[in-house]
Amino acid sequence: MPTVSRRAVAVLLGAMLVALLSGCGASPMRIQIVIHYSHYDPSRLTVPHGVPVTFVIVNTDPIDHEWIVGDAGLQQRHRTGTEPVHNARPTEITIPALTTRETTITFDKPGLLQYICHLPKHEDYGMVGWLTVT
Amino acid sequence: MRRLTAIAATVVATLLLTAGPAFACGGLIGPNGAVNLLRTTTLAAYHDGVEHYITAFQFAGGGGQFGSIVPLPGIPTKVERGGDWTLQRLVRETDPPVPAAFLSAGATRDAAQVILQVRIDALDITVLKGGGDEVGAWAKDHGFRLPPDAPEVLDFYANRSPIFLAAVFDADAARARGQSIGDGTPVHITIPTANPWVPLRILALGKTAGEKVEADVYLLNDRQPALLPDPNANGLTLQVSEPASASLLRDLRSDKGMGWIPQHAWLSKIRIDGDASALRFDLAIDASGRGQPSLRDAGLAPFGPMRPPVPWVGWVLLLAAVGIGLPVVGGAYLARVATRRTPPPAGA
Numbered sequence: 001m002p003t004v005s006r007r008a009v010a011v012l013l014g015a016m017l018v019a020l021l022s023g024c025g026a027s028p029m030r031i032q033i034v035i036h037y038s039h040y041d042p043s044r045l046t047v048p049h050g051v052p053v054t055f056v057i058v059n060t061d062p063i064d065h066e067w068i069v070g071d072a073g074l075q076q077r078h079r080t081g082t083e084p085v086h087n088a089r090p091t092e093i094t095i096p097a098l099t100t101r102e103t104t105i106t107f108d109k110p111g112l113l114q115y116i117c118h119l120p121k122h123e124d125y126g127m128v129g130w131l132t133v134t
Numbered sequence: 135m136r137r138l139t140a141i142a143a144t145v146v147a148t149l150l151l152t153a154g155p156a157f158a159c160g161g162l163i164g165p166n167g168a169v170n171l172l173r174t175t176t177l178a179a180y181h182d183g184v185e186h187y188i189t190a191f192q193f194a195g196g197g198g199q200f201g202s203i204v205p206l207p208g209i210p211t212k213v214e215r216g217g218d219w220t221l222q223r224l225v226r227e228t229d230p231p232v233p234a235a236f237l238s239a240g241a242t243r244d245a246a247q248v249i250l251q252v253r254i255d256a257l258d259i260t261v262l263k264g265g266g267d268e269v270g271a272w273a274k275d276h277g278f279r280l281p282p283d284a285p286e287v288l289d290f291y292a293n294r295s296p297i298f299l300a301a302v303f304d305a306d307a308a309r310a311r312g313q314s315i316g317d318g319t320p321v322h323i324t325i326p327t328a329n330p331w332v333p334l335r336i337l338a339l340g341k342t343a344g345e346k347v348e349a350d351v352y353l354l355n356d357r358q359p360a361l362l363p364d365p366n367a368n369g370l371t372l373q374v375s376e377p378a379s380a381s382l383l384r385d386l387r388s389d390k391g392m393g394w395i396p397q398h399a400w401l402s403k404i405r406i407d408g409d410a411s412a413l414r415f416d417l418a419i420d421a422s423g424r425g426q427p428s429l430r431d432a433g434l435a436p437f438g439p440m441r442p443p444v445p446w447v448g449w450v451l452l453l454a455a456v457g458i459g460l461p462v463v464g465g466a467y468l469a470r471v472a473t474r475r476t477p478p479p480a481g482a
Contacts, residue, residue, distance in 0.1 A: 037289075038282035061285040062270025097274060098267060117282075124342055125282035 028052035028104050033067070033115075033129070035059045035095065038122060040067075040115065043129040047107065054104040059095040065122065067093045069105070069115040069131055078118040107133040175221055178332045179354035180421050181396055185325040188216045190318035191257055191303055201278065201302035203269070205291035205336055207431075208327040210261055213299070215254045216320030217389030224352045227382045228374045228403045246272055246296070255319045256308035260300045265292040272300070281340035290335060290433060299323065322391050331431040332417040334406065341410035353402040354378065354395075355421040361402075362418040362427035363434070369408020370417075376401055 029048075033055060034041045047053045057067050068078055069091045078092075086092035090103045107113075110133050117127035177188040185207065246264020253259070262272060266288030273280050280288075291298070301321070337347045347369070353359060358375065365372035378401040387395040404417070418431035429435035 037286040062267040062288070063274070063280045063282070063284060097270060119282070120279070121340070121342065122282045127282065 028054040030054045030056060032056045032058060035061055035065050035067075035127075037061065038063075038065070038117075038125050038127055040127060040129040044132075045129065046132040046134060049107045049110050049133045052104050052106045054102055056100060056102050057093060057095050058100045059098060062097045064097055064119065065095050065127065066117040066119055067095060067101075067103075067115055068118060069113055071111070071113055075114055075116055075118075078116070079123070081118065110134055175225065175350045175352070176332070177221060177224055177352040177354065178330065178419075179395075179399075180330045180419070181354075181356060181394060181399075183326060183328060184394075185327050185330045186394070187323040187325060188220055188320060190216070190221055190320040191301055201300055203273075203336065203339075204299040204301070204323075205295065205333045206261070206297040206299055206323070206325055207295050207329060207331055208325045209249060209263070209297055210299070210323050210325045212322075212324040213250060213252050213254075213259055213261065214322050214324075214391060216322035217392055218320060219389040220386055220392060221318075221320060223382065223385050223389070224403075225350075227379070227401070228352075246298075249297075254321060256304045256311055256313065257319050257321065258302040258304065259321065260302075262298045262300060263296050264298075265289070265296055269298055276302070283339060287335060287339050291333065294430065294433070329428065329431055330419050330421065331428075332419070334416050335413055335433060337406065338410035338413040343409065343411035345410045347406055347408060347410050347413050349406040351404045351406065351417065353400075353404070353419065355400045355402070355419070356396065356398075357421065357423055358400045359402065360420040360425040360427050361404075362420075362429065362432045363415055365402075365404050365417075368415070369406060369412055371405045371407070372402065373405050374401060374403035 029051065031045060031047070031053060033045075035058065038061060055067070059065050066086060068075070068086065074091075086094045090105050093101050093103050095101045113131040113133065115129040115131055116123050175189070177186070179186040179188075187204075187206075189204075191202070246262045246268030248260055249263050250261035251259065262269060264272070266285055269288050269292070270280055270284060273284075288298075303319075332351055332353075334349075334351075337349055338345075341347065361372075363370070378399040382401065383395055383397065383399060386392050406413070414433070416431065416433045418427035418429070420427040
């Protein structure tokens, strides 16, 4: 029976590990955010920059909501915006009542962002979350 | 912002009404903007196991539609135009110099299984059965946008009674009918129920934390009711609590659909004037004379069916345990001691 050296086994295992890790890296990180009673859960998240992140946003409420992520300037623009529905940009999502939406974003640099629902009175009611990009 | 007023008045015995002037402000935000209510007046009367809820929706001008949602304690057997006199007469009874008693009725509505639909003047009224999700979906399907606190508030009610009354005010129809701003349409809702209550939290729907909720709730019961929470705290003030005068009852009885008013009744008037953020309860009424208004009906107990407190059961069980257990344990102990002390038989 042929024998296999310990070194060969170590190399083989190492190769398998590398293949496994690189395979994991191919699919985006997935993060679920649940909207319940007009609040985000979780309301604080940390993600790395430079890699795709898929946000799965579950709206359990019988009313529509938004998930708009960005810096203070973007949020300010949306406070006076007039777009009734957001679908064109991955960072601006409308989630109809009792539905789930997914969006994949790659943040290009570290920073502190917010995600907010800008439907009337929703932000005042507490539909605000914080996203730290490391 | 428009204001809807609801005036409610009515009669008799114990009352429980859940249908507060549902016109609670801002229950629904319509395509034409938000609806704001000023002061709302409602009469919740309870007599012979039936709750009579009377309120009024006031035409505030403008166009389009706006509505209100009123949670109800049960399925109504009748929704009809109320008499024109009842609410005004109640206000006159408790606040004589009051100029015009209109209460704002907000507009709202909800949806699910449609149990009853009726048109009263320029009001389209729908009685729905369903949970918070269904009500929200109904509102959306009918072109209304619920405020962000609606999911929680609708669940708050639906978990106790999944019956809602949606009133949609057609301002264009009101104008076509020649209604002027300030004209109210009284609505009389008849609800057989063993547990009357008055929905108060719905009045804060759509309001931000610092906004004020103002409303007057009249109660007419066969006897002086016990109320929960304390009607003199948390933004509530019990302004009137006295036997209803014979002249009031006679006048109310003379109004349309008010022949059920009894010969004797207890009149209560509760003024609500507090922050929307503090109004997280309803008004539970025990008109039975037992003096035990329900925590659940007041929205102060967890969801789900509440079991009536039976404090004596616990004491009976405890005494039984002591009465039976003590002799048994004591007997066993004494027997063991006696066995140890018993000298072994001779020759053993």
